[in-house]
Amino acid sequence: MALVNPGFKSPLSRDRRVPPGQSVVTSWPVLTYGPTPLIDIKDWRLEIDGIVKNPQELTWEQFNDLPKTTMETDIHCVTRWSKLGMEWEGVSLDELVRFAGGLSDRAHYLVAHSYGGYTTNVPVEDVLNGRAMIATHAEGKPLPPEHGAPARLFVPHLYFWKSAKYVKGLTFTSLDHPGFWEVNGYHNYGDPWREQRYDTDL
């Protein structure tokens, strides 16, 4: 049992959409470990490779020709803020995998690569069946640079460091490849409802 702090009170009401240990924000804080990469849309590419049937490299135009999808959902940052009821738009991972001819049975993990060198890892089952997309818009507007323009991975059911900003590559692998934060002290999976924040959390 945790120590009880005398005089500390729970809030009058608490939204059931908020995972344990999180607090609701109305602003949208920015977390990036280095400078924001400035990406010229003419040079932007999205590579889909690894264990896919037909590896692809999409230009911005090719990417935007794919059917778009929207998700209305909440996001949860490991630094303990949650932002509720956001609307996100992009191309689902299902669509991108289909475009690359489908996955081999041995594809168990996705490694997302970003401009600037960031990587993160997510199990394949967490990005298919409508659970993830490459997002270009939030709240009806194009993503601002500090939030990942022009496109970021969006996996809202995991802590938000998994939703890699400035994404440029999706590599499907049979073995797990822990990414930037996953080797710098954070949890390999990152479920907000189980508070999988740090690498020694269960």
Next chain:
Amino acid sequence: MDITIMATHGVNNGMTQISKPTDWRIGTVTEIVYEAQGLRSYTFAFDTPIKHDAGQHYEIRLTAPDGYQAARLYSAAMPANGTSNTLELTIARMPNGEVSSYIFNHVKIGSQIEIRGPLGRYFVWSPRQKDPVLLVGGGTGVIPLRCMRLAHQHAASAVPMQLLYSARTYADTAYKYELFPRSGVPSNDVTMTFTEDPPAGWPGYTRRIDADMLGEILTSFPEPPRAYVCGTTRLVENVTQLLVQAGLDPAKISAERFGSTA
């Protein structure tokens, strides 16, 4: 005792279990220092040693009688190399911040608080690093940079380290007793800029950090430094872009942005 945990994390003196950074430990407040308006440093004593790299952070967790919990992250403000059981955190009072308000209003000498850490292994500086170092902080973004500066002093490190600190006013400036050891005059390794209300007769910068200001500091380095930038999103976006434009390797620019997480 849980054998699995012992096997995984080892034992100390064959007796005491070493705690993991993510285990909650109880710290007892032994000192509270007023740093600036809405900014205080709290020293916590533990029954086990504290050890971290400068720039790492800790979590404070509060629990209400009905079991509700809230936690927040705070950068270590003072280096700790494992020779002492004390931890210093500098805490800013946030508007409507449930954790910082409780700390400011209820926590006294002798209060017990649950804390875990150190956490995060990226925005860190250790005396093992050999690059020159440029620290750029705005407002309470100076807190982890102060820890790096003290770690540099404690290790008597020979690598050049410079701090550029932007504060609104002298009254808002944290750690004045260290950064201005002689009244009104910053230490040799410290460059201050006051963006709103500089002290009377202040001869230094009185504007937001810009390319010229960074350029002047960069010329004082024998080779391009590794940079640590901490402050509001606006400051960090601006400074990191200017440092990239000034030719620094983006891979050698570490940033921590804070927004309005109360």
